[in-house]
Structures are given as structure tokens and as C-alpha cells.
Amino acid sequence: QVQLVESGGGLVQAGGSLRLSCAASGSIFSINVMGWYRQAPGKQRELVAIISGGNTAYADSVKGRFTISRDNAKNTVYLQMNNLKPEDTAVYYCNANGPGWVRDYWGQGTQVTVSS
Numbered sequence: 001q002v003q004l005v006e007s008g009g010g011l012v013q014a015g016g017s018l019r020l021s022c023a024a025s026g027s028i029f030s031i032n033v034m035g036w037y038r039q040a041p042g043k044q045r046e047l048v049a050i051i052s053g054g055n056t057a058y059a060d061s062v063k064g065r066f067t068i069s070r071d072n073a074k075n076t077v078y079l080q081m082n083n084l085k086p087e088d089t090a091v092y093y094c095n096a097n098g099p100g101w102v103r104d105y106w107g108q109g110t111q112v113t114v115s116s
Contacts, residue, residue, distance in 0.1 A: 001027055003024070003025045004023070004095075004106065008020040012115070016084050016114070017082045020110060030101075032099060034050070035047060035095045036077075038091065040089060049062065049067075050068070066079060086114045
């Protein structure tokens, strides 16, 4: 079992910044991929960014604005979001997966609202 707790969401004006955090606990020793996803009202959940070892990948819509990072000592993954746009408004979810797992794990989500 893995528990993921997100924090750091909120209301920000367009052009502003937020940093999301995802703290992992439980059977975390085998986690090898962590990611951030988001879901806007009426839309499907979509991948924002993932990190595995030293490798990262981003959705085209956030490249150059968002940065994902991982602090293994704190078992925490971060998403630094800069130059936020109204279209970034969504609930952001943290995800963890590992090799051979029968399921992945999700956090409860944190709301990000960007006003124009």
C-alpha cells in the first residue's frame, strides 16, 4: 500500500506561480515512476508530467512552464508551475507506480484555480 498526499494548490492570477507537493508513505521503496495529472471540469484526466530516476517528461501544454522534481530523502515529488494560465485550472492528482505492481496509486487531489 502507498499513500499519497498532495498540497500546495490554491487560487492565483494568470502569470503567477504555485508549487505542488506530493508526500508518499507506505511501501514506497519500489516506486519508480511518479507523476502529476490534472482533470478540468467536464474533461478527462490528463498527464501533466512524470519523473522516473533522472528522466522527466511533460505534456506539450506545460513544457517550459512546469518542472517536476523528486526529493527521495523526503519521499516527496514537486510540481513547480510558473506562468500559470486560466486553462491550467483543474484538480491536480499525484500518481505512483512501480515495476510489477497490479495497480497504481493516486492522491486525493488538490485544486488549482487560475484567474484571468
